[in-house]
Amino acid sequence: MNDFRIPLGSWVEGIIDFITDTFGFLFDFVATVVSGAYDIVDAVFSTPPFWAVIIVLAVLGFAARGWKFALGTIIGLTVIVGVDQWDNAMDTLALVLVASIIAILIAVPLGIAAAKNRTTSNFLRPILDFTQTMPAFVYLIPALILFGIGVVPGVVATIIFAVAPGVRLTELGIRGVDTEVVEAGQAFGASPWRILRQIQLPLAMPSIMAGINQVIMLSLSMVVIAGMVGAGGLGQPVVASLNRIDVALGFEAGLSVVILAIFLDRLTAALGGGETPVGRLLGRRSRARLESGAATSDIQTTDAPARELADSRA
Secondary structure (H helix, E strand, C coil), X not given: CCCCXXXXXXXXXXXXXXXXXXXXXXXXXXXXXXXXXXXXHHHHHHCCCHHHHHHHHHHHHHHHHXXXXXXXXXXHHHHHHHXXXXXXXXXXXXXXXXXXXXXXXXXXXXXXHHHHCHHHHHHHHHHHHHHHHCCHHHHHHHHHHHHCCCHHHHHHHHHHHHHHHHHHHHHHHHHCCCHHHHHHHHHCCCCHHHHHHXXXXXXXXXXXXXXXXXXXXXXXXXXXXHHHHCCXXXXXXXXXXXXXXXXXXXXXXXXXXXXXXXXXXXXXXXXXXXXXXXXXXXHHHHHHHHHHHHHHHHHHHHHHHHHHHHHHHC
């Protein structure tokens, strides 16, 4: 009994070797695209002087939540500059944005497909459970084998780790839309695509934005771990502080991560809660669309007996 062992790890290693040998060209293409996107976003944040970036982010914070959030943004980012972690913080912000955008582009369509089709939902659910329960460090191993050391394996591992809540909350939001509203759209002859675009997605937007918020937060937590494979950013000083038992460096890098996390969390939460001009505009459009549909329904309902009476007299 002591000799019993399932060589599951060896099987997985063989699969990884097969994938690497067969689809090496595809991974080279993915690495080129991801690396190029990261370089562009990183240049946007790293090239201007720090005060210009702080002003832009503060204006964004003011538009999202008001002057208190803008003031907090200025203070927090100034603290990052003061502890000499600005360059690492901008590298981390670029990595988080690239990974989050790709994860959202994957998660939202999958969530819509899962909401529309129960078989798709049942197929995705165990995969999402697996990706959420697997320790985050494990994702680095195959990513490191397929893409080598650097930013790309960190981005890929972050995407896999962070995509699950985006899918789940998108599906939950669309399933939570009132069926009577959807049936009203169908009664007026709207196509499934129009019902999705003009009824279900606007009404499910708070849940979808909550999923996007979770994707960004998980990306930020994974980015620090990705520093172990040379992804750079704030993960690099955190790993260095662990190796050297440097409490000061670890605290400064950790505090910078917390400041970025608070900024991104509050900003995306404001977008989802309708607290921004964009959110209020989307909310007004949704309400106007629903009220217009209800008014049309009332008019047709009121006119129906009159038309029946006219037909009988004719």
